[in-house]
Amino acid sequence: MSALSWTRVLAVLVKEFKQLTRDRLTYAMMLAIPVIQLTLFGYAINTEPRHLPTAVLVQEDSRYARSLIAALENSRYFDFVAEARTPSELDALLRTGQAQFAVTIPGDFSRRVARGEKPQILVEADATDPSATGGAVAALAALPDRALAHDLKGALAARGQPAAPFEVVIHRRYNPEAITAYNIVPGLLGIILSLTLVMMTALSVTRETERGTMETLLSTPLEPIEVMIGKLAPYVMVGLIQTAIILVMAASLFEVPMAGGWLGLTAGVALFITGSLALGFLISTVARSQLQAMQMSFFYILPSILLSGFMFPFRGMPAWAQWIGEVIPVTHFLRVVRGSLLKSQGIGDQWRELAALAAFVCVVTALAMARYRRTLD
Structure with missing residues (x-):
């Protein structure tokens, strides 16, 4: 065994730095996430909203x-x-x-x-x-x-x-006893669906690219929309099962009132599941590896947790943070879920939120089909 050579250590160190700069997405995430977290927690989070x-x-x-x-x-x-x-x-x-x-x-x-x-x-x-x-x-x-x-x-x-x-x-x-679970548990539906469906879809499609099976799929005469539907259909069932489990547990374990508004809730769940899966598919068309797919998914999920009104009062955030929050689909889905379960809102009360979710589905689906690669680079 040869003695420790600092010259060789330095060579490996230089090589790792070069490798890091080649993976620009990972490098950007390492720098961007601390800045985003500091900005959000420092400026956007306010537990005592006014006005x-x-x-x-x-x-x-x-x-x-x-x-x-x-x-x-x-x-x-x-x-x-x-x-x-x-x-x-x-x-x-x-x-x-x-x-x-x-x-x-x-x-x-x-x-x-x-x-x-x-x-x-x-x-x-x-x-x-x-x-x-x-x-x-x-x-x-x-x-x-x-x-x-x-x-x-x-x-x-x-x-x-x-x-x-x-x-x-x-x-x-709607919550006369000020029970926190009545607010948090329905909100968890949107966060859990985002965590699982976006990340699972992104990782699944990216895994096929890494293993080479996507090359076989790309050689077929399938259209982009046909590939998307075929790939995402099984995860729709997963999302529906998750929704059913969460709602049953919310009612049985936490006694969350199920006030009604089931038609609006059903429409919101369908749109949100479809949009989340389409977003995961879009991420897979950009990511080159499963690591990148996970990083990009986390980059979407972090603002969804902090700026949607799930953890902190939405109206307590400054105006610029609320503008960003309005773009995030989780924000509108949480309003649909809480409004249906706690306020018995109907579709007439929720049409703005449902329209925002429908627009999200259309935009993300169009982008995913446009990005879908017909041939491997």
Whole structure:
């Protein structure tokens, strides 16, 4: 056995660096992933969201009502985005997710405040994600003591003492007990399908390229769409079985309420499974090895977990992160699943999310067929 030669060690070291630079995808991933993680965790993740969209139903136009709305806005937790005309319209804004909170100010609010009768205002919260509403709900505790401080002066102020001039009644809709599992478990459906279907498809097709069996497939008169359908059909069944298992376990182990909305959920699952498989096929047309396929799959899955609203409140992220999140199909699929199971949303309530998933399927399928190689390089 010869003595250790630092010259030979240096030669191997130089060779490895050259090999690393030749594999540009791996090299880029090694540099990009830490930057992406640092940026997302440092800037995009916020566990106490503010400026939450709020709808209001004002049954009287008075100074006290305007002061109350201004106090809610000044707390920086509530941004009023819509004014409903009827209770049903207010309920629809909350059910469809256009508003996180719904505030109802009764018609006799000012008169009862002036009489010292301590009226009530109703604040309804979309509590499907308890962490998204927790801070705002806590801030409501100080509202009765501060909202009308500038209006109740003199005799009115004395009449309101020592109790607060009004009460805030909070209704946590869709998840009144603030059970985290009601939010996390349905969301896991999208993450698990992404992890398995995208990566499994990408690895399966890339494996055939590495083993040489793809050359035989390419020599046949098959069209790209025929290859895609034939390759992906078995994984559709895998995705459906996974969906059934997750839903059964969610209901039996975690007691997630199955409110309904099965038609929209079925359409969402079908579109998401198809899009995930098409994305895996697209990745396989770019990757040269199974390692590259796994790296590219992870590059898609990481933002899907962090920016979709699965782990952290979606509305707590800055605007640029929300724009990126809106492009990610998992974001729209999670809204379909949670809306169906927790809110009993129908297709009419979910058409925006289903349209986004349908567009994702069309774009990715077209790109995959365009990238499909008829001959090996």
